[in-house]
Every structure is written in C-alpha cells, then in structure tokens.
Amino acid sequence: MKTFDALFAELLDRASERPEGSGTVEALDAGVHAQGKKLLEEAGEVWIAAEHESDEALALEISQLLYRAQVIMIGRGIGLEQVYKHL
Numbered sequence: 212m213k214t215f216d217a218l219f220a221e222l223l224d225r226a227s228e229r230p231e232g233s234g235t236v237e238a239l240d241a242g243v244h245a246q247g248k249k250l251l252e253e254a255g256e257v258w259i260a261a262e263h264e265s266d267e268a269l270a271l272e273i274s275q276l277l278y279r280a281q282v283i284m285i286g287r288g289i290g291l292e293q294v295y296k297h298l
C-alpha cells in the first residue's frame with residue numbers, strides 16, 4: 212500500500228523525469244492558480260462525501276486531496292520535512 216511519503220517521492224520523480232502522459236507534469240505546468248483550484252475542488256468533494264457518501268467514497272476523495280496538496284508542495288519546492296515540523 213502506498214504511503215504519503217512514497218507518493219511524494221513518486222511525484223518528485225515525475226517532476227524531474229517529466230514522462231509522457233503524466234497528469235502530475237500537466238498539473239505542475241498548469242501553475243499555482245490551477246493547482247489551487249484543484250485543491251479547493253477536492254476539499255469540497257471531501258466535505259460532500261463526509262456528509263453524504265460512503266466511507267470508501269470519502270477515502271477516495273481524501274486521497275485526491277492529499278495528491279493535490281502534494282502537487283502544490285512540489286510546485287513551490289516545499290519538502291515533506293518543512294510540513295512535518297509543524298505537525
């Protein structure tokens with residue numbers, strides 16, 4: 212099972228290798244404004260799922276929110292340690 216740290220390492224690799232067809236490369240290239248809109252969209256979907264949907268649907272939306280947060284981190288060049296020190 213993939214962890215938050217493992218996904219982050221994978222996305223860093225996508226950012227440096229820039230493989231054809233990577234949604235992450237596309238999201239990074241779209242810039243921080245588009246990345247922020249996606250993050251907010253996913254946050255809204257998490258809220259709706261928490262109020263109205265199944266545990267599995269909620270878990271899926273949360274995974275997408277975590278992914279979108281990581282895209283913003285990588286876009287800005289922020290590492291995991293910088294975030295973890297605030298936890």
Ligand SMILES: N=c1c2ncn([C@@H]3O[C@H](COP(=O)(O)OP(=O)(O)OP(=O)(O)O)[C@@H](O)[C@H]3O)c2ncn1[C@@H]1O[C@H](COP(=O)(O)O)[C@@H](O)[C@H]1O
Nearest residue numbers: 218221222225232233234235236252256274275276278279
């Ligand atoms: N975990 C994710 C992940 N979560 C969410 N998403 C993206 O977010 C989309 C879901 O968001 P929406 O609910 O807005 O669905 P949508 O409106 O149909 O999506 P869009 O048309 O807006 O892209 C998915 O279709 C993916 O494009 C993700 N894209 C990639 N990953 C993982 O990131 C890694 C690298 O992925 P690539 O860069 O695509 O190779 C792989 O391990 C992937 O599993």
